[in-house]
Amino acid sequence: ATRLEMKPLWEEFHQLGTEMIVTKAGRRMFPTFQVRLFGMQPAEEYVLLMDFVPVDDKRYRYAFHSSAWLVAGKADPAMPGRVHVHPDSPARGAQWMKQVVSFDKLKLTNNLLDDNGHIILNSMHRYQPRLHVVYADPRKDSERYAQQNFKTFVFEETRFTAVTAYQNHRITQLKIASNPFAKGFRDCEPDEWPRAHNRPNAFPFSPIPRMRVHMQHGTNS
Amino acid sequence: ATRLEMKPLWEEFHQLGTEMIVTKAGRRMFPTFQVRLFGMQPAEEYVLLMDFVPVDDKRYRYAFHSSAWLVAGKADPAMPGRVHVHPDSPARGAQWMKQVVSFDKLKLTNNLLDDNGHIILNSMHRYQPRLHVVYADPRKDSERYAQQNFKTFVFEETRFTAVTAYQNHRITQLKIASNPFAKGFRDCEPDEWPRAHNRPNAFPFSPIPRMRVHMQHGTNS
DNA sequence: TTCTTGTCACCTAGGTGTTAATAT
DNA sequence: ATATTAACACCTAGGTGACAAGAA
Numbered sequence: 337a338t339r340l341e342m343k344p345l346w347e348e349f350h351q352l353g354t355e356m357i358v359t360k361a362g363r364r365m366f367p368t369f370q371v372r373l374f375g376m377q378p379a380e381e382y383v384l385l386m387d388f389v390p391v392d393d394k395r396y397r398y399a400f401h402s403s404a405w406l407v408a409g410k411a412d413p414a415m416p417g418r419v420h421v422h423p424d425s426p427a428r429g430a431q432w433m434k435q436v437v438s439f440d441k442l443k444l445t446n447n448l449l450d451d452n453g454h455i456i457l458n459s460m461h462r463y464q465p466r467l468h469v470v471y472a473d474p475r476k477d478s479e480r481y482a483q484q485n486f487k488t489f490v491f492e493e494t495r496f497t498a499v500t501a502y503q504n505h506r507i508t509q510l511k512i513a514s515n516p517f518a519k520g521f522r523d524c525e526p527d528e529w530p531r532a533h534n535r536p537n538a539f540p541f542s543p544i545p546r547m548r549v550h551m552q553h554g555t556n557s
Numbered sequence: 558a559t560r561l562e563m564k565p566l567w568e569e570f571h572q573l574g575t576e577m578i579v580t581k582a583g584r585r586m587f588p589t590f591q592v593r594l595f596g597m598q599p600a601e602e603y604v605l606l607m608d609f610v611p612v613d614d615k616r617y618r619y620a621f622h623s624s625a626w627l628v629a630g631k632a633d634p635a636m637p638g639r640v641h642v643h644p645d646s647p648a649r650g651a652q653w654m655k656q657v658v659s660f661d662k663l664k665l666t667n668n669l670l671d672d673n674g675h676i677i678l679n680s681m682h683r684y685q686p687r688l689h690v691v692y693a694d695p696r697k698d699s700e701r702y703a704q705q706n707f708k709t710f711v712f713e714e715t716r717f718t719a720v721t722a723y724q725n726h727r728i729t730q731l732k733i734a735s736n737p738f739a740k741g742f743r744d745c746e747p748d749e750w751p752r753a754h755n756r757p758n759a760f761p762f763s764p765i766p767r768m769r770v771h772m773q774h775g776t777n778s
Numbered sequence: 779t780t781c782t783t784g785t786c787a788c789c790t791a792g793g794t795g796t797t798a799a800t801a802t
Numbered sequence: 803a804t805a806t807t808a809a810c811a812c813c814t815a816g817g818t819g820a821c822a823a824g825a826a
Contacts, residue, residue: 357795360807364793397804446806459805500806501795508795517793520812578819581783585817618780667782680781721782722819729819739818741788 341370354496362443362454376429381472384422391462398503457498562591575717583664583675597650602693605643612683619724678719
């Protein structure tokens with residue numbers, strides 16, 4: 337059995353239509369795909385994997401005037417589909433179960449020629465992340481038990497549209513509000529999202545919404 | 558078999574009398590203890606450990622005028638001595654051998670009540686780091702083979718004196734010159750030590766040795 | 779005196795959305 | 803028009819020795 341961590345946050349994104357950035361160099365997911373595992377055999381070894389399957393065979397575009405996603409045609413051709421093996425694999429059931437398993441090393445890319453082992457996705461397409469738990473069967477004829485040794489878990493609230501730039505402004509705002517690395521883009525009313533209500537010496541409101549300095553290309557001296 | 562990484566750097570420190578800082582919160586070693594492993598059974602599992610044994614039962618002090626270490630008495634009483642298990646343990650021989658194994662998560666402390674699992678050492682005492690490779694014998698009566706399943710490696714050039722503040726100024730200078738995290742204390746002639754001769758857009762010399770701003774307590778505003 | 783502690787400026791390393799320019 | 807790219811300011815997270823003050 338498996339439980340998705342940060343489920344309320346995932347659901348808030350899902351409700352708006354989750355978007356995940358893909359870049360040439362590879363971009364992490366936010367929220368990060370994290371799970372808690374139960375019911376494994378503590379002393380046996382398992383491999384944890386993730387892959388991403390297309391939700392449908394459509395290409396999408398975002399209509400800014402109506403703030404809605406529209407079908408823009410048939411899906412672009414796709415690679416065979418890569419797999420991300422959790423770097424702690426293989427490990428014993430006890431290891432996997434004793435703490436939250438985080439796939440924070442997983443990166444998404446739109447570079448069809450990527451050779452960093454990142455997950456290759458088509459921008460403007462919808463994907464469903466999947467978790468696979470593979471039992472490393474020590475028996476010699478383990479192939480005959482492949483079925484029972486291979487379990488797949490799907491959390492529908494983790495579905496998303498791959499994008500090279502955010503389309504829905506409310507997604508952007510929720511990312512900024514909930515991702516600690518985007519704190520520099522918050523205008524006021526500091527965190528609260530990462531349920532970190534333990535900020536030392538901080539007033540409930542930032543009195544002065546900081547003036548951000550945006551850069552210009554080639555305007556340096 | 559095992560080979561020490563960064564051996565020339567270790568030897569340069571050893572020649573001056575290596576010192577390692579210990580703090581209450583725990584301090585990493587520099588140089589980091591890193592090894593390359595050979596001759597393991599690729600498919601079998603091993604645990605890698607480090608511990609630190611006193612070189613002698615003496616306490617030392619540093620004579621600044623003569624720039625030399627002097628015996629200052631008998632060793633202070635010591636804890637039973639902790640062990641640092643490499644966080645990738647257990648793992649297969651193939652995993653350990655395919656890349657340099659780095660003990661960069663290991664931290665040294667002088668806090669006898671430490672509960673972060675750090676290595677506890679007495680300041681102003683000398684220690685010898687040791688590496689232990691333990692074969693996870695699958696046989697039921699594996700205890701009977703403990704001898705052959707347990708191999709210890711000692712590199713004398715990694716011996717050091719634990720200190721709360723550097724004593725030998727030449728050690729300080731070599732740390733600053735070779736540790737990337739101490740780059741802020743270099744006065745001129747940038748790196749060269751971490752053999753990183755590939756700095757982009759840099760002149761052979763920094764024209765202006767930066768003025769460092771040292772802080773004062775409570776002198777703000 | 780000698781040694782230890784806590785705080786700080788200054789780094790490394792790398793994850794954010796923004797923006798202007800460039801494809802398509 | 804729409805989608806992608808690359809450089810950037812601004813963060814998180816945490817590893818350095820210097821220094822002043824404290825402790826033994």
